[in-house]
Amino acid sequence: MDNAIYVPLLLVSVLVTYLIRAVPFVLFKKKIQSKRVQAFFDYIPYAVLSAMTFPAILYSTDSIIAAAVGFVIALILAYRGKSLLVVALGTCAGAFVTSLLITFLG
Amino acid sequence: MIFNRGIKDGLAIGLGYLSVSFSFGIMAVSQGLSWWQAVLVSLFNLTSAGQVAAVGIMGTPGISLSGGMIEMAVSTLVINLRYSLMGISLSQRTDETMTTPARLVTGFAITDEIFGVASSQEKVSRNYMLGLAVLPILGWTLGTLLGAVCGNILPAIVTNSLAIGIYGMFVAIVLPVSRKNKSIAFVSIVAVILSIICYYVPFLKAHISSGFAIIICAIIASLMGVFLMPPKEDNANG
Numbered sequence: 001m002d003n004a005i006y007v008p009l010l011l012v013s014v015l016v017t018y019l020i021r022a023v024p025f026v027l028f029k030k031k032i033q034s035k036r037v038q039a040f041f042d043y044i045p046y047a048v049l050s051a052m053t054f055p056a057i058l059y060s061t062d063s064i065i066a067a068a069v070g071f072v073i074a075l076i077l078a079y080r081g082k083s084l085l086v087v088a089l090g091t092c093a094g095a096f097v098t099s100l101l102i103t104f105l106g
Numbered sequence: 107m108i109f110n111r112g113i114k115d116g117l118a119i120g121l122g123y124l125s126v127s128f129s130f131g132i133m134a135v136s137q138g139l140s141w142w143q144a145v146l147v148s149l150f151n152l153t154s155a156g157q158v159a160a161v162g163i164m165g166t167p168g169i170s171l172s173g174g175m176i177e178m179a180v181s182t183l184v185i186n187l188r189y190s191l192m193g194i195s196l197s198q199r200t201d202e203t204m205t206t207p208a209r210l211v212t213g214f215a216i217t218d219e220i221f222g223v224a225s226s227q228e229k230v231s232r233n234y235m236l237g238l239a240v241l242p243i244l245g246w247t248l249g250t251l252l253g254a255v256c257g258n259i260l261p262a263i264v265t266n267s268l269a270i271g272i273y274g275m276f277v278a279i280v281l282p283v284s285r286k287n288k289s290i291a292f293v294s295i296v297a298v299i300l301s302i303i304c305y306y307v308p309f310l311k312a313h314i315s316s317g318f319a320i321i322i323c324a325i326i327a328s329l330m331g332v333f334l335m336p337p338k339e340d341n342a343n344g
Contacts, residue, residue: 001138005171006164010143012175013160014150016182017189022213025193026206032198036332041195043293043331045225046283047324048188049276050297052218055305057273061266070267074274078281084223088118091274096267103263 061095063102070095112237119219120241122272124249126154129269131253133158137165141254148250152217152243156185188321192221201229208232215239218320219272226279289335297327 032038057074061067073094077087127148134144139161151157159181163174193216204212212235220238224230284291300323304310314322 001140001143001164005169005174006139006143008171009160009164009174009178010147010150012178013147013156013182016179017151017153017156017186018214020183020186021189021193021216022210023193024190025197025213025216026209028194028197035337038198039289039332039335039337040328041198043290043328044191044195044324045222046280046290046294047297047327047331048192048218048320049222049280050294051301051320051323051327053273053276053280054298055302057270060270060273062262066267067270070270070274071277074277075281077274078278079285081282082278084115084275084278085118087278088121088271088275091277092267092271095270096263099263099267 061099063099066095066098066102069098107233108231109233109237112234113240114237115223116220116238116241118271118275119223119238120245121268122219122275123242123245124252125268126272127246127249128253130154130157130161131250131255133253134161134250135254137161139164139254141251144254145247145251149243149247152215152246153186153189156182159185188218188324189216189221191321191325192216192218196221196224196230199225199227199230201231203232204230204235205232208235212236212239215243217242219275222276222279226283289331292335293327293331296330297323300326 032041057071058064058067061070070091074087074091077090082090130148131141131144134147135141139147144161147157147161151160160178163169163178163181166174193213196216200209212232215235215238220235220242224235224238227234280290280294284294301319304314304319304323310319
């Protein structure tokens with residue numbers, strides 16, 4: 001791609017993305033006093049992660065069945081309190097083995 | 107050491123990013139970027155949906171520079187607006203090591219996943235954030251390079267199976283906290299229901315981008331939590 005187009009467009013995207021992240025993070029240093037607003041910001045991360053995970057997880061591999069198996073394994077491991085990495089690897093392994101089975105049996 | 111704990115917590119994210127950015131690398135090259143142009147986009151943006159849109163704009167045939175810059179600014183702003191919310195939320199957990207210079211540096215690394223993991227900590231320090239950011243940045247950049255240079259060498263079955271891991275990690279963050287905290291369980295379930303609606307109702311799916319849908323679902327679910335669940339007594343984080 002021509003750098004005369006690429007470089008300015010890259011700079012705009014990088015600058016805007018960085019400012020969106022850094023400016024609120026720098027400006028909001030005070031602890032929020034309102035209990036309700038505080039609760040809102042306590043909930044946001046979990047709400048974001050939940051909305052991001054489902055149903056997207058079902059479409060994250062080629063096969064919805066393999067993904068569903070991975071998801072169930074994730075639920076079981078997470079319910080048992082396993083670490084992030086163990087749950088992540090277990091999810092991958094579950095989806096991978098199921099995909100292999102589908103490929104060879106189906 | 108706190109930095110090392112951050113590194114360790116970032117490993118799962120880094121692995122997930124490696125596979126996701128691999129497909130980004132393939133896509134960027136298909137839009138006409140060279141391998142190093144694709145790598146720089148990933149290294150300096152560190153965001154998935156925003157980058158896909160950015161590369162789409164860069165690759166628009168016959169695009170004018172001024173028009174392209176405006177479109178780039180607006181779309182990047184809208185798609186990445188959620189990071190502002192995350193920065194404010196994260197600010198509620200930072201400790202005294204998180205000075206202004208530290209925020210200017212670590213603020214760069216606020217992504218959905220890094221934010222999610224950092225939020226599962228009781229206190230977020232500068233060194234933890236720095237450690238947490240290392241492997242995701244490495245994975246994101248390296249994955250883009252690999253995807254751009256050697257797109258279709260790995261069998262799809264392997265890359266696909268790696269891509270799901272990042273979602274498994276999200277489950278591992280949300281579920282244990284939801285078991286201990288009813289309000290967070292409620293908010294999480296509402297968020298999933300809303301997300302399902304956004305995904306399967308054709309009109310919504312067609313008109314709301316996925317990045318936007320996530321933030322809408324999260325805000326509505328959190329507001330419902332605020333107004334429908336009893337205020338927290340001891341600690342809302344489990």
